[in-house]
Every structure is written in structure tokens, then in C-alpha cells.
Amino acid sequence: MHGIVKGRRVDWSGIFLYVFLTGFGLLMLLPLVYMASTSLKPVSELFLFPPRFLVDHPTLMNFRDLLLITGTSFVPFSRYIFNSIVVSGLIVAGGIVISAMAAFPLAKHNMPFRGAIFNMVVLSLMFSPMVLQIPQYLLISRSGLMNHYLALILPYLAAPVGMFLMTQFLRQIPDALLEAARIDGASEWKVLWSVIMPMLKPAIATFALFSFIQAWNDPYPAMVYTTKEDMKTLPLAIQTISGGAGVIARVGTFAAASFLMIIPTIAVFVITQRLVLQTMAHSGLKE
Amino acid sequence: MNLKMKLSIRVRHMLEGYIFILPWIVGFLLFMAIPLGRSFYYAFHRLEPSEHGLVATFVGFTYFRQAFTTDVDFLPLLQKTMTAMVTQVPLILVFAMFSALLLNKASRGKVFFRGVFFLPVIIASGAILRELLDQGAAKLPIFVQYDLFRKLAFFIPEQILEPVLEYADSLTLVMWDSGVQILIFLAGLQTISPILYEAAKCDGATKWEVFWKITFPMIMPMILVNTLFSIVNSFTKTDNHVMNHLMNIVFRNNDYGYGSAIGWLYFLFIFIVLGIIFLIFRKSMATAEGRA
Incomplete structure (x- = not known):
């Protein structure tokens, strides 16, 4: 109903709203992403310092090991x-x-x-x-x-x-x-x-x-x-x-x-x- | 059948009611009321295992005195949980309210965002959360990775910078802790009748005024509920220090009596904190009702 753009005028509050929601949403998702990426990491990447957030070479080794x-x-x-x-x-x-x-x-x-x-x-x-x-x-x-x-x-x-x-x-x-x-x-x-x-x-x-x-x-x-x-x-x-x-x-x-x-x-x-x-x-x- | 006919309808109604409640009451007595009474009894007794089972000898207030005088861990840990509670609960409330307001406005992807904000409640279970914290997942990676600390130290004196950054570090934790509170606020926001907003709009109120004069007073009860919930939650979380201390006493040292005493002290402490919160809110609730 209420689109981001109403007519020709830009709805700033709408943009603000979705920017914030996405930002917070990403922060909330962090632990899940971290867990998912860790579970896909090969041994060579698990203990890198400083720890990496995302995985470079995903593998299913960990699930098999489990x-x-x-x-x-x-x-x-x-x-x-x-x-x-x-x-x-x-x-x-x-x-x-x-x-x-x-x-x-x-x-x-x-x-x-x-x-x-x-x-x-x-x-x-x-x-x-x-x-x-x-x-x-x-x-x-x-x-x-x-x-x-x-x-x-x-x-x-x-x-x-x-x-x-x-x-x-x-x-x-x-x-x-x-x-x-x-x-x-x-x-x-x-x-x-x-x-x-x-x-x-x-x-x-x-x-x-x-x-x-x-x-x-x-x-x-x-x-x-x-x-x-x-x-x-x-x-x-x-x-x-x-x-x-x-x-x-x-x-x-x-x-x-x-x-x-x-x-x-x-x-x-x-x-x-x-x-x-x-x-x-x-x-x-x-x- | 014969007996049933003799009873009056009222009595029968009552009896049926009691029969329905019975299973719950039995469970409640067995696993809550009786253990509670027992633990109160244990708190005043020294328990020693023998061939006849546990033997209790009366020791009076020894354990309570021990908690405050000989136990080097109890008071500092209590203070630590208290500071954590005082700093985190207001943050949680503000963040939850802010997110709920945003979520309430969103028209697209409502379900998706709601799910995302509730996700931490699902993940943040004892075992997994503790492991993630150990791995440093709760720390915002920006501070470490981009060496922000040293860069900022040029501009801001270290004494101020350090606590501020520590506070910022716990922010992620705060966000993960506020899923349930967001849901409660969201439900509260949805009960506010749109007529009120329309009336305010007709009278020419700005959005800022609308928030403070309508939204805020209307969700005051939710704020109370959320405050209580956050406090109880922060006191009984699995990574709470006093809880861990108690677990150690009971299951490593097998000191049931002392464990019960500490449990009761802690419970009393929580109760007093909740009581204070109630007192504070009673006043503002009264004013909120007066305005409505």
C-alpha cells in the first residue's frame, strides 16, 4: 500500500525505516551466520588468527565428522x-x-x-x-x-x-x-x-x-x-x-x-x- | 449416576472444576511447592550422607552467616550480576521499544523481519550461546579487526575510551537478549486504537508529540511487564555468575545445605529488586491511567 516512493517525492522515513530494520536484522543474524560459516569451515580455516567471519573454502567435512x-x-x-x-x-x-x-x-x-x-x-x-x-x-x-x-x-x-x-x-x-x-x-x-x-x-x-x-x-x-x-x-x-x-x-x-x-x-x-x-x-x- | 443426581448443580460444577485442575495441582505440589519447602528446610540444616540416606542436623543461621562472611565469591558475584543487570536492562528496553516501533511500521516483509528479530531467542540457548561467547562471537568484530581502539585513543583519553568500548561490546548481547521483549512491545503497539492517532493528527500533533502523548502512555503496562521479564531473565540466565557458583557448590562440593541457603538469599534479593521496580512503576502507572 505505502510504497517507498509516493508519486515523485521520495519517502525518506520509509527508506530510513528499512535501512534500520535491515541493519539491525543483519546484526541479529550474525550469530546464525557465524555458526553456519564455522560449520562449513575446513580445519585449515578454523584456527586462523584473527578469526575470519566468513568461510573461504566451504566443505561438508564437519557434518561428516559429526x-x-x-x-x-x-x-x-x-x-x-x-x-x-x-x-x-x-x-x-x-x-x-x-x-x-x-x-x-x-x-x-x-x-x-x-x-x-x-x-x-x-x-x-x-x-x-x-x-x-x-x-x-x-x-x-x-x-x-x-x-x-x-x-x-x-x-x-x-x-x-x-x-x-x-x-x-x-x-x-x-x-x-x-x-x-x-x-x-x-x-x-x-x-x-x-x-x-x-x-x-x-x-x-x-x-x-x-x-x-x-x-x-x-x-x-x-x-x-x-x-x-x-x-x-x-x-x-x-x-x-x-x-x-x-x-x-x-x-x-x-x-x-x-x-x-x-x-x-x-x-x-x-x-x-x-x-x-x-x-x-x-x-x-x-x- | 445415583450419587450424581443427588448433588446440586452448583456442587457438581465445582467438583468438575477441581477434577480438571487436579493434575496441574499435583504436578505443582510435587515438583514446585514441596521442593521449595524442602530447600527452605535444608537451608537451616547440615546434610550428611549415611547408610540411612541423608541425615539432617540443625545448624540455624550458620549458612546464611557463611555466605556473607566466609564465602569470598558470593558477594562479589552478586555485585557483578547486579551491575550487569543495571546496565543491560535499560538498554534492552530502549532497544526493544525502538525495534518494535520500526517493526510495527514495516508493511513489507513483516513476517521475515519479525522472524529475524526473534531468532536470537531461539539460538541463545544455554549450551550454544556460551560456546559462541567463548569464541568471542558477542564482540563486534569491527573493534578488533580495524584496530579501532588505538585509532580512537588518539582523540579520546584511554580512561574514558575503555569503558565506552566495553559497553559497546556488550551491545550485541543486549540485542540478542531482547527478542521476547520486542514481541511483547509489538503486541502492545497493535492494541492501540488507530482512532487515537487519527484524532491527534486532526489536532495537528507532530509525530514526536504523538509518541510521547499517545504511544508511550499506552504501552506503559508493557514496559512494566518487559522490565520485570528482563530482570528475572538476567538473574536466571545460564551464564549468570551466581547461578554457576550455586551449581558448583551443589554438584561439585555436594553441599546441599549451603546451596539451598544461597539459593534462598538470591531469591530474596531478586524479590526485593522486583518489589522496588513495582513501587517505581505504580506511580507512573497511576499517572498514565489518570491521563487516559
């Missing part, structure tokens, strides 16, 4: 990918169902302690997770869940963020809709699945995006709750590839691994981004 190194060790790389997908997938799916189930009565049912429960949620948003780390670890290790997928999933299911977002979002849905469904004979369970869930879609998308990024990237649970190599998730495995003394030669492999790791998160963002912005506008964050 498969080779991890292929010769006793756990194949695909196992880490599988673990990560299972854990993050279940955290996101379970989190959505549990949070939606809890948000529904909190927003729409009139019952005692409703306010208290909601305040508890808001307060727990402020807790830094670190205070909880120690007892959570003791709890898991005592209950014998160590080295089990459940240990990586269960502690993250009851997410205060998801609950908060969904409750705020649900409050804007008119009661009349729910009444209509009830009069037509729908049970509460049916109301939740056929009326609430579809309307909650934007909030669900936002929560899915955040919790997926969180779960996918966090090496902490695997580091603490697992001791066996074949239960590790991707972020922890990548840390192991890069970490420790004497593995300097794997910088390129590391870059390749991290590069592969971002791809799913970008995919999730692209899928959810339209819905995400909708929720932010309506979630009542402004109150």
Missing part, C-alpha cells in the same frame, strides 16, 4: 536426537493438556480458592528455578526415576507460564458460548475439547513455542537426572562434544551439531508465529 565421531562411539548420534524429540514432544503435549485443563475452571468456573490458586501461579512465575534444583534432584533420585524418560518429563509438565497465559486468554471468551454448549447437552469434558481448545489455539501456540524452545535447548535435566550415555538429550550431547580438555579439534563439529540443533526450533517458530502474536495482543498482559 556422524563419524558419534558413530564410532558406543551411542549413535541419532539416539540423542530421538531422546530429545521424545522428551520435548511429551513435555509440550502434556504441558498443553494439563495447563488447558487447569485453566478452564480457573477462568470459567465459580468455586472457592480460585483466586488463591491463581495467585499461587503468578507468584511461582517469579521463583528462580535454581532454588528448586536440589530438592527436585533428591526427589527424583529417591523415587528411583533416575535414567528414565519420566525423570526428564514429569518435573516440567505443570508449567506456570502456560497456565497463566491460557487463563488470561480464556477470560476474554464470552460465557454465553459455554452456556450454549451446555444447554445443547455437552458435558464439561466435551466443552473443554470442542469449545475451549479450538478457541485457545493462539495461547496454545505461544505456550508450545516457549516450552519447546525451553525443553529442546535445556541441557540441565539430562545432566542431572541421567547418568547413562544412551539417555542423554541433544543439548547435553553437544556440550560433551565440545567440552573438556583435549577436544579442541572438534570446534567445527560442534558448530555443525549446534547448527543442526536450531533447525527444529526455527521450524516451530515459523509454524506458530502468526498465532503467537495474536495471543500476546489479547492475553491481557496489559492489565
